[in-house]
Amino acid sequence: MRLHRLGITAFGPFGGAHEIDFDALSAAGLFLLHGPTGAGKTSVLDAVCYALYGSLPGERATGAQGTGLRSDHAAPHARAEVVLDLTVAGRRLEVTRQPAWERPKKRAAGTTVDKAQTWLREYDPATGTWRDLSRSHQETGEEITQLLGMSKEQFCQVVLLPQGDFARFLRADAEARGRLLGRLFDTRRFAAVEQHLAELRRAAADRVQEGDRVLLAALQRMRQVAGEATGVPVPEAEPGEPGLAAEVLGWAATARSTLRERRTVARLALTAAEQEQAAARRALDEARELHRLQQRAGQLRARRERLAATADAHEERLTRLARARKAAAVQGALDLRNAAEQAHARARRAEEVARAALPAEHAAPATRLAALARTAVEELGALASARRAERRHAELTGELARVDREEQADETLLAETADWLERWDTARVALQREETEARDAAAHADRLAALLGPARERLAAARRRDTLAADADRARAAALTAREEAAAAQRHWLELKETRLAHIAAELADRLTDGEPCEVCGATVHPRPATRAAGHVDQRAEDAAHAAYRRSDAGRAEAERALGVVREELAAATAAATTAEVAGLAAEARQLAEEYERARAAAEGLHAVRHRLDAAGREHERRLAERHAAERRAAARATLRDSLVREQGVLEEELAQARGGAAGVAERARQLEERAALLTEAAEASRAAEESAGRLKEADAHLADAAYRAGFDTPEQAAAAVLDDAGHRELQHAVDARRLEEAEVRSALAEAATAEAAALPPADPDAATDRVRRADLRLRAAAATDEAAARDTAALDTLSRQATAEARRLGPLRAQYERVARLAQLAAGTSTENERRMRLESYVLAARLEQVAAAATVRLHRMSGGRYTLVHTADRSGRGRSGLGLRVVDAWTGRERDTATLSGGETFFASLALALGLADVVTDEAGGVRLDTLFIDEGFGSLDDQTLDDVLDVLDTLRERDRSVGIVSHVADLRRRVHTQLEVVKGRDGSRLRVHGTGG
Missing domain, CATH: 3.40.50.300 (P-loop containing nucleotide triphosphate hydrolases)
Structure with a gap:
């Protein structure tokens, strides 16, 4: 840089x-x-x-x-x-x-x-x-x-060398040195390894202890099942102790053997109880059968005595049954006479009722009553015209009432219409004002919609810009990795090529043939051809390395192309979104959306207001039309009313003559209809009574003749001997039952088993029942004992299998825990195998500090005129840390001493040398920048x-x-x-x- x-x-x-x-x-x-x-x-x-x-x-x-x-x-x-x-x-x-x-x-x-x-x-x-x-x-x-x-902290330490920091670093304890070196060399991954191993150790320990707790829980359940019968003390080990699984499985094997012996004893006791119960039940069945036969013999003797005592009643039933068979020939004549008598009684009652309804004609003969009925019917036919007039009179009354109702409705309509028309102008103005406001809101909503779309597009572009920024970071990292991989592949290929060229003589020597000229020098004698050295590189290896380099370079080109694409997309998104932040654009879009929603909500009422305004106009026209129609209907009703009143007067005069003394034509017709019906009914009832009396006389004569032929002196005797179907069946059933019972008693008393049982002493089924009850109790107790033993044995077998499976599953977990615990203790510096008790992070930092001390000594030796040398020491210091100590070797005395003993100037150039050495090491660590x-x-x-x-x-x-x-x-x-x-x-x-x- x-x-x-x-x-x-x-x-x-x-x-x-x-x-x-x-x-x-x-x-x-x-x-x-x-x-x-x-x-x-x-x-x-x-x-x-x-x-x-x-x-x-x-x-x-x-x-x-x-x-x-x-x-x-x-x-x-x-x-x-x-x-x-x-x-x-x-x-x-x-x-x-x-x-x-x-x-x-x-x-x-x-x-x-x-x-x-x-x-x-x-x-x-x-x-x-x-x-x-x-x-x-x-x-x-x-x-x-x-x-x-390098990070900012590394840059400030290796480019902007702060001497005060390195003076403190020179004199600091191991803990302070560790913090600074940890920031510069980023050894967090090694601390993370220590922490990860510690977490793995805790997790493995938790799994082992959880498995041990499962084993101990299984032991407690097996102990509850086996009880105290095993005689072997239960293991008292705690979770995590070695050998717990072996103790639990050994105790389970002993308990299973004891429960199987208990099951064998219970099975033998159950077999004996079953045999005893079977013998008791056989004895109970025999006693019950003997008791039944003895009771049956006593019951049969009692029935034979009762049959002998009722012999006279049986003979009387036989006589009565014979008379009933003779009276069966008279049954038809009796039924005919009874029917005729009942019909005559009904006709007489009907005649009396019909004549009672006609007090004036009560004693008149049937012919007179029929003549009076015909006269009433003729008078009823003459009232048909009066009925039509009465119906028309009712229709006219209804029409007049309808006219009155229509007149009242029109008056109400005219009053409502007048009131509505008075309010019309005010309502119209209010609706027009609402329409104007809604139209303005719709225009405002259109303007906001035009702004909202671009705002949302800018927001989407900003979000895409931020997303593409992250994509660009990843693409840049991928491009850097691809460039590094391509450079490494190129170096590897060039190294292999250089190595091959250095040993090309051996490759050429492989193609030499005695007597053939050499490709290089042309000699035909080859006294000392070159041989392949260790690590020889042939053409195939070089070609493979070259192919790997071409693939890596193609990957680099693709990664750089992808980075260029992402950068272009990022530039486009940045141009669309400008430099605004997503939060600001989102707030702006949200505000526009809220204002647009409010304007749109206000504008949504425009259609409804216009609809109400149109409806109000139509209502105004309808009201005016209804008022004109009501006025026309009022004029027509006045003419109609006069016509209806004149017709109603004519009809009332005609009806007054037809009603006579009745309230109305209908009432007069009803009176005539009732009289005609009563006269007709009385005439018909009188004729029916005369006919039924004749049929009754004929039935009496036929009955007397049938009784005489059947052997009865009078019809009354024949009637007394007649039995109905139910009485005949009952009497015949009693006779048949008596005969059947007599036969059954004689047959049962003749059986050999019954006779033998009657000759034996009385049976005692209660004693046999008590014996069976005692045998059942002993059998249930034995079965319960056997079932409990079987259940305990099965439960213990299941629990033993579960404990065995858990012990097998726990074996690899315990082995894994021992391995992880050993590694965690070694990395944490607590293991006896770690002689210096150095943590993993301290070990790495100690190696870095050793490099720093070596690089610093080169300059310190010159600054101090060859007197001082910085050395790294692995002695423990500062909260038990080891491996981060610094000492100064004084060439004048030949002894090591603490860096705190240096003077102010010595401390300065020593710390400067240390800073320059640290800069060199960090530079190398950062990739040689x-x-x-x-x-x-x-x-x-x-x-x-x-x-x-x-x-x-x-x-x-x-x-x-x-x-x-x-x-x-x-x-x-x-x-x-x-x-x-x-x-x-x-x-x-x-x-x-x-x-x-x-x-x-």
Whole structure:
């Protein structure tokens, strides 16, 4: 990295615009940056750091950011700006940064804040012009960090060498050294490895203990199942103890053997109980059968005695059944006579009821009643014309009522119409005003819609711009990786090619043939042909490496093409979105959308207002038409009313003659209809009574004849002997049941088993039942014992299998835990195998510190006149850390001593040597980026003349590497020794810069 030019405007103590030409200052290799205290020497270095990283170094980063970077001496409208022109990684770049500042408003009183701005440009030597790369803070920072290969903290340590920090570093304890080295070399990944191993150890321990707890839980369940029958003490081990699985599985095997023996004993007891129960049940069945037969014999003897006692009743039933069979011949005549008698009784009752309804004609014969009915029917027919007149009279009354209702409705309509027409003008004006307001809102909504679309497009472009910025970062990283891979593949190919060419003689010797001329020298004798050496590279290996290089180079080209595409898309998105932030554009779009929604909501009522206005106009026309129609209907109704009243008067005279004494024609007709119906019904009932009396006499004669032929003296005797179907079936059923029962008793008493049972002593089924009950109790107890033993045995087998499976699963986990625990202890420095008790991160930092000490010793040895050497020590110090110690070897005494024993001047040049050595190591660590410009800040005032000369000689040697070194100091003696100077002049209106000794 080489600085060419630095422009400072309104930055820090510099109120105006200043430019530093580092090319002119670096021509001498060593230049001095000096000025009085507080003039702004360090601000020059701050400007370099701010241009590269966008923030100030160290503790100043939190105290002067944002608007605080602008100079208090600057003009009101001058904006702070830093422009840095530098070459890094073969590319010449220009970085421009403007911090945020609070400027006066242009058109009003007060101030407003402008956001920070960043520009990154690259010089194109082919065209001699600058081209823009980015205007993004993040993208510019990532590009600079990637090209430099170091963070801001590393840059401030290796380019802007802060002597105070390295003096503290020289005398610090191991813990403080570890913090600084950790920031510079970024050993967080090794600390992360330690933490990851510790987490793996804890996780593995948790899994092992969880498995042990599962085993112990299984042991407790097995203990509950087995009870105390095993006689073996239960293991009392804790989770995590070795050998727990073996103890649990051994106890389970003993418990299983004991439970199987218990199951065998229970099975034998169950078999004996089953045999005893079977014998008891057989004895109970035999006692119950004997008891049943003895009870049956007693019941049969009792039934035989009861049948003998009811023999007379049985004979009476047989006699009655014989008389009922003879009376069956008279049954038809009896049924006919009963039917005739019932019909005559019904006819007489109907005649009495019909004549009771005619008091005047109660005793008239049937013929007279029929004649009176015909007369009433003839009179009813004469009332048909009067009925039509009555219906017409009712219709006229309805029409007059309808006319009255229509007249009343029209009067109401005319009143409502008059009231509505009075309000018409006011309602029309209000609706027209609403229409105007809605039309204005619609126009405003159209204007907002025209603004909302572009605002949303800018917001989408800004979001795409931010997304593409991240894509560009990834594409840039991929392109850098592809370039590195292609360069590595090219180096590998060239190395193989160089190696092959170096040993090409052996490859040519393989093709030599005795007597044939050599391809190189033409000789036909080959006394000492070359042989293949170890690591020989042949054509195939070279071709493979070359092919790998071509593939890597093609990948690099593709990655760079993808990066170019992303950059073009990013530039387009940036142009569309301008430099506005997404949040501001989103707020603007959201505000426009809200205003548009409000205007659109107001405009949505336009159609409804127009619809109401049109409807109101139509309603106005309808009301006017209805008023005219109502007036026409009123004139027509007056003529109709007069006609209806005249016709109604004529009909009333006709109806008065037809009604007679009745209330109306209908009432008169109803009276005639009722009279005709009563007379007709009475005549028919009288004729039916006369006919039923004749049929009853005929039935009496037929019944007397049938009783005599059947053998009965009178019809009454025959009727008494008749049985209905239910009585006959009941009597016959009783006779048949008596006969069947007599046969059953005789047959049952004749059976041999019944007779033998009756001859034996009485049976005792209760005693046999009690014996079975006792046998059942013993069987259930034995079965329960056997079932419990089987259940316990099965449960213990299942739990044992689960415990065995868990022990097998736990074996690899325990082995894994032991491996992880050993690695974690080794990395954490707590293992006995780690002899120095060094953590992994400390080990890596110790290696880096050893490199730093070796690089620093080269310069320290020269600065101290060969007296001092810095050495790294691995002794433990500072909170138990080891491996981060620094000691000084004094060649004059030949002894090591602590760095804190150095004097002030010795501490300065020792820390300077340490800083330069650290810069070399960090530079190598960052990928070998050349650092052509360095700055050393203060500390030279503590040196004597000789030591100062030695130090300057050492710094002067840096020019051998084409480096330029800027010394930042206010020591007066340096102004004589270093002729090229950049002076910072302090004044009331701000600091200024002056250059001396550049020849310009």
